[in-house]
Amino acid sequence: MSSLINANDAQKMRVVVVGNGMVGHYFVDELIKANKADDTQIDVTVLSAEPRLAYDRVHLSEYFSGKTADELALTTPEYYELSNIKFKLNAKVININKLAKTVTTESGDVFEYEKLVLSTGSYPFVPPIPGNDQPHCLVYRTIEDLENISASSAVSKVGVVVGGGLLGLEAANALKEAGLQTHVVEFAPQLMAVQVDAGGGRLLRSKIENLGVQVHTQKATQVIEKGDVCRYKMVFVDGTDLETDMILFSAGIRPSDALAREFDIEIGPRGGIVVNDQCLTSDADIYAIGECALWNNFIFGLVAPGYTMARAAASHIIGGDLTFQGADMSTKLKLMGVEVGSIGDAHAKTEGALCYTYENQPEEVYKKIVVDAEQKKLLGSVLIGDTSDYDTLLQYALNDIDLPANPESLILPSTGDTPAGLGPDALPDTATICSCHNVSKGDIIESVDQGACDVSSVKSCTKAGTGCGGCAALLKSVVDCELEKRGVEVKKDICEHFAYSRQELFHLIKVGGIKTFDELLDKHGTGLGCEICKPAAGSIFASVWNDFILEQDKGHVALQDTNDTYLGNMQKDGTYSVVPRIPGGEITPDKLIAIGQVAKEYNLYTKITGGTRIDLFGARVDQLPGIWTKLVAAGLETGHAYAKALRTVKSCVGSTWCRFGVQDSVGKAVDLENRYKGLRAPHKIKFGVSGCTRECAEAQGKDIGVIAVENGWNLYVCGNGGMKPRHADLFATDLDSETLVKYIDRVLMFYVKTADRLQRTSVWMENLEGGLDYLKQVVIEDSLGICDELEAQMQHIEDTYQCEWKTTIESEQSLKRFRQFVNSDDKDMNIVFVEEREQIRPATEQEKLELSDEQVEKLATELV
């Protein structure tokens, strides 16, 4: 059976694309752009052998850390449909008829083309070892492969990766993360032999072994047999063997050139479809791009060159003159947390090449540069353990920049007077800044000239930085440098009323001794303020002076968001929630009963929160003072659930009761919660304290995490749950209680002083120049000489703490604010509850309509 699927649309040029991998999709996107740009109307049909459209293979491993197939997708069926791209999935092409200009799929569908594009990529090479076709012998290339690996890992204890190249190490990481005892078996004498020299390979190996992955080099597998202890036994040529439950082959890739081979399109002696600078094959109407293409006897196994090929082919089809001229294969990556960089001629193969090497064994850093015989130009480099010089070195290599008189200064640790990295200004306009999208410094200058005035608009005009993200730092420095040259200040204004960042406002308030918003506005702002600057100023006043936040005389009350003003979180119907503080989650039965009695008396919806305390919902504004009077009388305090302040310190039961606990985690949590309660900050702060490394308090997901160890406490900082979870960073180990508190004081105060508004500690850390190491210097080594001041400020906050609810119910004036009406004791008739699971909940609009006025009135008054 055969049918012509795309026979109509005869007036348009028909392009058929075989394969919808990363490069195939990029090519389609180029044609979509061309179709939009002018009326070259091209009819595009995509035939994909996979069951889904293109996805991000480069970040495939993130599938194991929770990314879904949808999140990895590079496009959607809707987008293709909207752009008039026809596509067929599960459609492997098995025949090309060059005369009739048709291709046929496995299921017998026939498609006509004027231009055919092969973007069939490559497939993993599995060495021909007897026994390599058993169920738990797998490869690593597609989403289906990963599903198989996951399934196999679940029933395996030991895993072996065959191949110690870039991909093999990535695969090994995945197995290790899946909890398998992991081995890497490599044929060559070293790891990553393509990118890294022997010295670098040695260091890389020791680093990876330290992470618990066993490396076996110079091992050739002879046969895979049934194992004695594990599922399989790999027997090596040298007579040794290794038992394992699963085997992952990552021994290189081979171009998918079967179609070309079979239908008489020229292929190279060792495979790969031969193409010219236009990416045309030996047939004038057939192109090949991406990993299946062989240019100048070379296959480019990276996406960036593939994208350049796609641009060249698309350009040729629509009559442009872009060509493919080869590509730089330099790479920088992080494998299992180990930084690795490789630039150009890493093995010093160029004639006359000379090397400079720096090795620091204690810190496990290896750096090498390869220069030409005259020591004028940089030819290549290898960096292991520290790739901070990568950007600079790459620019020297790519742009033929003359080396400084003593080239070794580029890799030696800075001693103060050595030249720092190559500034963005020193780069020529032709320098490639983003290699994924082929954006040069000149392109960036052009977009700035056309009005782009920050990094994000340059990103959206040029696409720079939107691929692998590796160029982000360089991109920012080029953009900032260009903006500064044009006299544009890089704007960090908080809002239209203040031309300052939060940090600058903090300094103005502190240094100027400013205590009211009016004074601040008068001296430094314009207008009346707004919902952004007022709460920010309120928070800074609280951090600096720690006044009662509802101080009416100073006008603080007018600055607070409604939640802070009414000391409760406003719910959808205008009622509030009530959250008493339960330090460390520890509570006496009497306090528990008191909370229960209040909830019962006021008929409040009661729930245990995710922060290990109790939330009472449905309190009208006029009921809040009564409720809190009773809670305060029972010895409870405000929980600051409404404030950008310390929320909860979650604890586990710890050594007092738990048979594994090594310290009193509850006691520590209670102390910490009492010390930091009331501290106002740019955003909320959460702590966790666990009694041992089993981590039942999930401390590593908190802003401040404390984990008990034999010798004291380990401190973690800047973790986050919520919208974008971040694992906290280990900050210091084996601390005694005094040092622990000292460090937390300093970290938190430094955060309070320097973070942007509404920036959690996690985001603050991500944006902190110098990152964790810098924070350690500031806090542990006191590199800025401010630690005394930070501690003193924290002590002031602790000394001036007051329970805001206690202060409020004691003040006539404050209480007046908790009225629905100034002129009546009536209630808000719009607040109506119905019952569900034996408790109240707000009635829906529909339910309110269904209740008669009379019933509504009755329900509303019943609840007084």
Add this chain to the structure above:
Amino acid sequence: MTTLNNWVTVCSDADLVANSGVCALVEDQQIALFKIKSANYEQVFAVSNWDPIGKANVLYRGLLGSVADCTVIVSPLYKQRYSLETGVCLDDQEVKLKVYPVRIEQNQVQLQLVE
């Protein structure tokens, strides 16, 4: 819109909170009252208390501010900004609050009810 010509006294000036809001109940209408006050300037505004987007009687609990020259109240629920002079929502021109003429006479806050 018909305006009744008689001014109704709703509360005293002392019931208002500078640079913040309170709510008055006048003939079953909930009215949010705001007083803007600085060293040499004072002005009172009255708008309906119903948040038409959040669907709750909460506007008096919002924050006051300005957008360019326009004085605004920001809804405490979902943060839409409404002009206190015209009642128009700056974030959705279709939505509008009722605006009541208001004045302070001999320390009493008076307003005119609009239909």
